[in-house]
Amino acid sequence: MNGLLHEKVVVITGAGSGVGLAASLLFAEHGAKVVAADIDLSSVEQTAAQIRAAGGESVAVRCDVTDGQSVDAAVAAAVESFGRLDVMYNNAGITTKPGQGFMETPDKDLEVLNAVNVGGVIHGCQSAIRQFDLQGGGGCIVITASVAGLIGFGGAVYGSTKGAVTSLVRTLALEIAGKGIRINSVCPAAMPTNFGGGVLKGSDAARQHTASMHPLGRVIEPRECASAALFLASDLASNITGVNLPVDGGMAAGKQLR
Template structure:
């Protein structure tokens, strides 16, 4: 699964915290012929896990990247690593469940780099695994606000920015293999991710005529901080999931980021409305 359980995310104020030290000048990473060369990319949940791996990869592949998440210390660390490697990156702290915060973050990408070409909506939250009747109403509402409403808010802002600047572009939403079937330990999480799949397909149909592609990836077991926390709380979970995976191992976050990068690139120019499993073959069984 792309995101395992973890502490419930807290709320933030509406005003995004902005990295004012952004380097918007050209660098080797923005002038070489990478998969995303010349593109401006916006990545949510970019402070750690799949989002951080995606931000680093997109920069290596030539994009100028704006990282967004709730945790400024993590965003700053990832941004500094990208810059040290020769990439162009900046960050802004925002609350994905708050519309004004999300719109301000997307607008920041345009302010910094003059356009928006691609976006990877990776941020998500969950609650500790439990039967659905043991999940509190508050926690259920929060998962819906971040995973479902947050994805809708982000896509709406991204479409507007792409339309107003680059004209055409691509969006990838991070779903989960747990959205493709029943998900008893993480029922709320799986339900919101299945809803994200539907939003993805609807957006692809709506904005395809404008040249804006929208796809989703559905990761399987991925060694993120949240998945490791689940395995620490319930030892053997990762081994159990690996036994159900034909490749018999979990993914590194960079392997998931690679799929997102391809879908965002011009090499996937005739792909839209897809929910692509990146799961080591788990869905084949």
């Protein structure tokens, strides 16, 4: 099948659920060979099986993004299974516990949040750049950041990790541009996934309340976020790097005076 990622080899972290699952299926529909990586192996085994059942190519690997060697192993799985790496999609992320305020965040939770949301993205970039260098240049990195990395929205501790990521996108883009490597992020607003205990998935009232905060009047579907990531991963975005792209129903545009 010809598609936007025809024959491209992609590693997607957090591929067992939400955006990572949606992106795995969408990228595969567009011809990508997908290494579905997640800390929860059984979830990505299902993702990979779904892709293969639809006629695509995919392998599943257990990967904890807080461990650099584990991320290296996911990239090695791409090389072993499909011969190379074209796109690294650093998507895995977590948030603080529901209802846990800024002042109530214990050090342990702070460490874990930063280890996954910031350290995990850095590991993904390092592993990918190492492999891209071995391949002789080029390559593409996409990250799921958040609208909370662009404007104040939601928990401040979580927002601080996503602010770090949007900053990383700009600074690292400049550092690796000379190698022909592109790096961009998608910055979604609220999505009904398992994120944050799955509050938006589980409650219509919470979903409607949150939808009303978005100018377009609805929450973001994981596939809509994955579609923006697909664009950034594809050659359609061949001269785009260092960009943090909102997928937020207009939220980052500001507030209307009324």
